[in-house]
Amino acid sequence: MNAKILETENVTVSFEKLSRRASELKNCFYCGASLPAISGEHIFNSSWGGSYKDKNLICCQCNFSFSNSTDKAFIIYVQAVMNSWVFKGQRHQEVPKIVLENEYFLDQGAKLKLKQPLIEDEILPDESIKSRLTFNSKSEAKRWIEGDGMATWLGRLPLAEEQEKLKKIIIETQLDRTDAKPQPISYQLNLREQYRSTAHTILKCLGFFLPEWVQGDLTKPIREFARYDKGDWRTFAIETKELFPVAEEATRILGLGVHHNSVEVYWNSSTKIVVGVLTILNRLKRSVVIAQDYSGLDSILYVVEGTHGSKKPPISVFTEFAQKQFSLPLLSVQYFSSPNNIYQYFHDELQVLMGIYYPIDAMTARLIQKIEKNNKKNLKLDQVSLEEYLNLFLSFFLDLAKVASTSVDMTKARSKLIEYGFANLAHQHVGKLYTDPDVESLMTLAFERTVKDFHAEVLNAG
Structure with missing residues (x-):
């Protein structure tokens, strides 16, 4: 366990990379049955791409109890992401297909195809x-x-x-290539099972790295909700605004993208609660109250696991704030209120994910694939290859405009890409390898800034 201490005027912060401690659990943290179990339990669900199992968390009977409904609670979201980015979970034999209500289905890469x-x-x-x-x-x-x-x-x-x-x-006959676009799709929102799945995953992460936290009285209500469906899910379900969004920062710095799942746990002295935040494939967030009446130091546990089927255990970082003069506000919490508003909230979320982010996911994945193909063809940058990269980005913005039902001035988009990075590439980096950090960072910067301009309607035609 490696620790790093950072001191400021008012607060001391320690960072530790935690070791696995699941083997310290001698009994299933749900029912008390003896461990280790005969079969292992995934830390992150296999249908989300999780591959690592551990036999020292819960017993086989408790493991089996989640398989019928709880493990499937997020399937509509994860299949869409896997379909777009062309990867499969451990239990999938192939990349999931999205079957639509009409005569079409979406094949891997979100390619629209006929059922017959x-x-x-x-x-x-x-x-x-x-x-x-x-x-x-x-x-x-x-x-x-x-x-x-x-x-x-x-x-x-x-x-x-x-x-x-x-x-x-x-x-x-000329082929008519139809790109990803918003599609009608059947779904069922089972929010109770979604939050049971969320609680179960967060508890497993705690059991894996901080086993003392899944056995005490403070976590008994959330354990009974996750395992036995005791209590109203709305007493645990919350919406959080994180002032320290660890998952988003890790995604940005490490480039994790959709190929990872993560959990953040916040110990918060000002609100006297412990909150867990599950992020699935960098697209979907669910937050639950893990414990009430908390007193102690403000802390954050961050756990992350990739989806590449490596079967390697997740890694974690633990951050502790030793307060001196003030209570550090780590997050704000909002409980859900009326049932009608709740279902409208989640219905709107699903509509946005499936109607906007899903096709954009597909286009982004395709853009990355084309860039990787260009990288193999062009070992060093020259004026010709830079123009090819520029055209790839421009094609992306053209498709993005179609999905957003808006117009984009391609001359403006080209001008912004050149201004934000491609001019620098052409003047200072010709001859460098495409893998050069300066080349990659400039292309990324140009793309990200132009995307912001798109959303700000700076690129609109007219």
């Missing part, structure tokens, strides 16, 4: 029939012609010349 070939017949004024055939690919269309599809559509075996004529039309 789409045939639309229109009766014209002269009583002739005009047909529109839609397929996912030309090869699928060819299989439909040569198989049973065309025969079923015609109600008879097609003539050879009919088949050849249709094949020729398909060969000459």
Whole structure:
């Protein structure tokens, strides 16, 4: 356990990288059954990409009790993120597909595809029939012609010349590439199970690094809520405004992005409560009250685990504030009130995530893939490769405008990208490797500033 001390005029702050201590738990912190268990329990849910298991947290029976509903509470969110960024959780054999209410589904990378070939017949004024055939690919269309599809559509075996004529039309047809966009989708908001899952994950993180905190009387109410569904979820569920958003700062500094899950626990003397904040795939936050009537030093525990299937244990940092003259306000807490307002709040959140952030996720993931492809092709920067990178960013803003249902002046966007970093790259960094930190930081800075301009409507046409 390594500790670092930082002293200011009024407060002393210590930072410690905590070691695993789950093996100190001799009994399941829910029911008291003996440990270790026969099978391990994920720290972060496997459906969110978590891969590390530990047998020293909870017993097999308690583990199994979460699998039917609680483990699935966030599936609508995580499948969308995994689909966009093309990665799968431990229990998925492949990247999740998003099945829509109409005749389409979203394949990996948020690519819009038909569940089956789409045939639309229109009766014209002269009583002739005009047909529109839609397929996912030309090869699928060819299989439909040569198989049973065309025969079923015609109600008879097609003539050879009919088949050849249709094949020729398909060969000459231009592909219509549909990018990610807001989509209607079926969902069910089970908020009770979402908050049980949140509490369960935070308790496991505490048990893994600070086992004394999951066995005392202070955490008994949240343990009984998570395991046995005792109590009203609204007595634990809160909305937090963190003055020290550790997860967001770690994401920015370490570049963790969607490929990680994290937990923050705040011990707060001014509010006399302990609050846990779960962040799933850097997209979804849920906060719960872990304990009431807290007295002690203000502290923060940050736990993070990647989603790359490494099966490595999560890492943590513990920060403690030794107060001298004032109480350090770590966060503000807001409980949810009326049931109607609660469900509207979460309904609106889901609509924003699925209708805006999800397609933007897909476009961002595609942009990164294209940049990585360019990186392999161009080992050193020159004027040609810089123009290619610039065009990749411009394509992103063009698609972003479509999703946001707004207009963007591409000349303005290009000018801002050049102003915020590309001019510097062209004048001072030509010949450097694309992996050079100065090159990466300038491209990132140019992109982030131009995105801010987009949201501020600086890039709007007209």
